Amino acid sequence: MEKKMCVECSARMTARDEKLKSGLIARLNRAEGQVRGIKGMIEKDAYCDDVLNQIAAVQAALNSVSKLILENHIRGCVIKKINAGEVEVVDELISTIGKLL
Numbered sequence: 526m527e528k529k530m531c532v533e534c535s536a537r538m539t540a541r542d543e544k545l546k547s548g549l550i551a552r553l554n555r556a557e558g559q560v561r562g563i564k565g566m567i568e569k570d571a572y573c574d575d576v577l578n579q580i581a582a583v584q585a586a587l588n589s590v591s592k593l594i595l596e597n598h599i600r601g602c603v604i605k606k607i608n609a610g611e612v613e614v615v616d617e618l619i620s621t622i623g624k625l626l
Contacts, residue, residue: 539602549590556586591625 541549563579599618606614 539598541597545593545597549593552586552590552593556583556590559583559586595622595625 559579560583563576563583566576566579603614603618606612
């Protein structure tokens with residue numbers, strides 16, 4: 526996916542480039558479908574290993590979305606806030622990365 530930055534970062538909102546936004550939504554739609562598939566597997570008593578493999582695939586898909594949003598946040602919002610003297614954004618970023626890990 527081409528690297529696109531946030532268009533504008535303001536009070537708890539980020540206007541994202543339309544190409545980035547549509548790519549993120551497409552990835553999330555696929556992950557949502559995978560989760561529904563896992564639910565169906567559970568309902569049909571699918572083999573545990575098969576279910577776990579599908580769960581791993583969903584986790585990987587969500588991690589991919591997280592990485593793209595994090596990169597966009599750092600390259601856009603964080604840099605803009607640091608340049609504006611709002612260095613507390615670094616503490617926020619550290620906390621967010623801690624939650625992701």
